[in-house]
Amino acid sequence: GAGVSQTPSNKVTEKGKYVELRCDPISGHTALYWYRQSLGQGPEFLIYFQGTGAADDSGLPNDRFFAVRPEGSVSTLKIQRTERGDSAVYLCASSLPTSGTDTQYFGPGTRLTVL
Amino acid sequence: LAKTTQPISMDSYEGQEVNITCSHNNIATNDYITWYQQFPSQGPRFIIQGYKTKVTNEVASLFIPADRKSSTLSLPRVSLSDTAVYYCLVVGLNNAGNMLTFGGGTRLMVKP
Numbered sequence A: 001g002a003g004v005s006q007t008p009s010n011k012v013t014e015k016g017k018y019v020e021l022r023c024d025p026i027s028g029h030t031a032l033y034w035y036r037q038s039l040g041q042g043p044e045f046l047i048y049f050q051g052t053g054a055a056d057d058s059g060l061p062n063d064r065f066f067a068v069r070p071e072g073s074v075s076t077l078k079i080q081r082t083e084r085g086d087s088a089v090y091l092c093a094s095s096l097p098t099s100g101t102d103t104q105y106f107g108p109g110t111r112l113t114v115l
Numbered sequence B: 001l002a003k004t005t006q007p008i009s010m011d012s013y014e015g016q017e018v019n020i021t022c023s024h025n026n027i028a029t030n031d032y033i034t035w036y037q038q039f040p041s042q043g044p045r046f047i048i049q050g051y052k053t054k055v056t057n058e059v060a061s062l063f064i065p066a067d068r069k070s071s072t073l074s075l076p077r078v079s080l081s082d083t084a085v086y087y088c089l090v091v092g093l094n095n096a097g098n099m100l101t102f103g104g105g106t107r108l109m110v111k112p
Helices: none
Strands: A005-007 A010-013 A019-024 A031-037 A044-050 A053-056 A065-068 A075-079 A088-095 A110-114 B009-013 B018-023 B031-038 B045-050 B053-056 B061-064 B070-075 B084-092 B106-111
Touching: A005 A088, A010 A019, A019 A088, A019 A110, A031 A075, A044 A065, A044 A075, A075 A088, B009 B018, B018 B084, B018 B106, B031 B061, B045 B053, B045 B061, B045 B070, B070 B084
Parallel strands: A010 A110, B009 B106
Antiparallel strands: A005 A019, A019 A075, A031 A044, A031 A088, A044 A053, A065 A075, A088 A110, B018 B070, B031 B045, B031 B084, B053 B061, B061 B070, B084 B106
């Protein structure tokens, strides 16, 4: 079946601009996660959705970052007033949230470059 | 959750068995050990998960000693396509919906 998809695959923007990154999870997965990965490092957690609500947003670095999942499926990560330090690969993952050992399925990521 | 420590990098040759050891001294009773693999320009992919002793699947084996303070991922007869970053993680059984906490991973380079 279809895996997690993310669009766009690459996004280049200028400092100060607004960007939106989209994630389509696996059908039926009610848990959705956003991570950010800088070059040479492991992914870092940003936010977790259970259904439509953000169950844990403790990883969002500041209030320029916001994410929504209005219908409990597709999610959009929004970054306002982008800064060069926001450049990274943004990964989305989904899972069945029955236990902590559930496998998270990752998308290919969106590579964001802020000039 | 327990912090994990693993080698930064490893080199191997095609056809060899590769063993990557991870330490997790503070692992809790309800924690499981999970390994993910990540190829360049792709998201991480689940490889294997275990609680104790030995787990084997079509990709790898996972060895966990009785004290569970470490674990070893074993890749039999690696090929060039096994070149990737391998992450060892500890996940809590009862923490449904908790984020994965990745360390730096082990960069495995398989040479011809």
